[in-house]
Amino acid sequence: MEQIITVQGVVKRFGRGVRALDGLSLDIPAGIIYGLLGPNGAGKTTLIRILATLLSADEGVVRVAGLDVRRQAEAVRARIGLAGQYAAVDGHLTGRENIEMVGRLYGLSRRQARARTSVVLDRIGVGEAAHRQVRTYSGGMRRRVDLAASLVGRPQVLFLDEPTTGVDPASRREVWDLIRDLVDGGTTVVLTTQYLDEADQLAGLIGVINHGRLVSEGTPEQLKSHTGPAVLELSIPDSQQDAAMRALGQIAPAAYERHRGTLVLPAADGVATLQHALRALDAAAITPTDVGLHRPTLDDVFLALTRTDSIDGYLNDPAGATL
């Protein structure tokens, strides 16, 4: 598949010694939604800012749509759209005026901007509200106008930094639908998210980032396969946590604590693993207060991949984990 984005060995330092990106490399094929998943401070936003020409990398090569983001920044900007973490729309302008303004700044004439704005307004479905000032809008509507503004220049690549942060659940689905439509129209979307279900719902390919490096990459299904077919969750009284970890360590070295009192372990053999675990606990005279066996969510995968002390347990070779 054609790569629309290439990132090779990118390093970005902030202040003294803080490496926001620490030799990150990834390739993104054209025409998909690529999800960048990672905790706060992992380097997701820094990467988006470098791709969108807002920051320049200290080391490494970054190409977007075949162009070098540093040396051909202006040409890159003509091909991308960016919607940042906050809806960057003006409250005192109407929805339509906001989008038209960005259209003009993309270099469209007044008439072209007006026509193009009508097209994207139809797409985001704010209807009559397009003529009201944005400060009267709900959070979800502001987001959609912000998205529309990032589309008005017909970008080949659209960068969305946490597109649904601060959006209520109903509007979240609308924003998701809108993003899916875009990809159907041929736009490549790169989005960052902390919401694991969002990456699961939208992304064709997910890159998991932690400490400025790509920890793992794959389709949602491939990532889930890291934990095996199932995940076992056991609620254990506080006083018995350590003993339980020791007992379970024999059957699943990668067991870890998710919240206080809940131990999670991959269940490679499904129900059989459950039975083993219960027997091991019984032998240690520990009775769980609750037991659950479920298909792994990205949450499970994510915790497994980003827990530094268990990564080796999960993936013998983190580099080899890149699918």
Place this chain on the structure above:
Amino acid sequence: MTTADVASRRTVAPRPFGRALAHTGVLTRRNLLANVRLRDVLLLSAIQPIIFMVMFLYVFGGAIETALPPAAGGSYVNWLIPGILAQFAVFGASTTAYGLHNDRISGVIDRFRSLPMARSAVLAGRTLADLTRSGVILLLQLGVGILLGFRWQTGSLAVLAGISLALAFGYACSWVMATLGLAVRNTEAIQAAVYSVVFPFTLVSSVFLPTQTMPGWLQAFAEHQPITVVANALRGLMLGPEALPPGSSVAGQALLAIAWTAAIVAVFVPLAVRAYRRSVS
């Protein structure tokens, strides 16, 4: 690669100056609409300078009238109004700091920087909108001043020159404020930074009081700092040469004020542009 190069040549506008002008127009309009549409902002930003003016007029007025030069016609309002116009040029410019700061924290500047637009348009559009706004408020102040008894003692051409000078100086100050607004990251710190420029310069000046009564060291600063120079130039242009400190001429003060304006522009436009380039949060 070759196709990309051809395409990039096509998207980069052939007339960069025309493009910069068009984009500056788009952003000036955007910034001005904020003044017009947010009614409470408009109302308060017009009322505040007038409250200040009336306050200074009646609080200081009685105490000072006897110390005024004869050109003031024995009334403090004649002395005060040209000074207030010089002072407001600086106060009005502080809007630039807040406007750019708000655009930065709301992500608007990030968006602008990701667009294939003229880089100069963000700062030009902001400072020009603030200049327009200052012009409106300055005329309003002059109008209220006239209602309160201000009478200029020279020709209308000289008064017009004075107003233009005040606005030009205000525009120069906008670039100082742009630098502050982009270089200082924290909202509260910006206010502190703006005040620590605006208050010493406007108070330690000839804006409100003649400088003769200040202690010597302070007087040296007060008499030569740009706001005093501009206030003197405005007084000269609006009240005549007798309103000036002994030994200075109207033309001399006006030229000095223009020199200050040009010097501030020469220093702070590059600084503001540099701060803008680094303004990614």
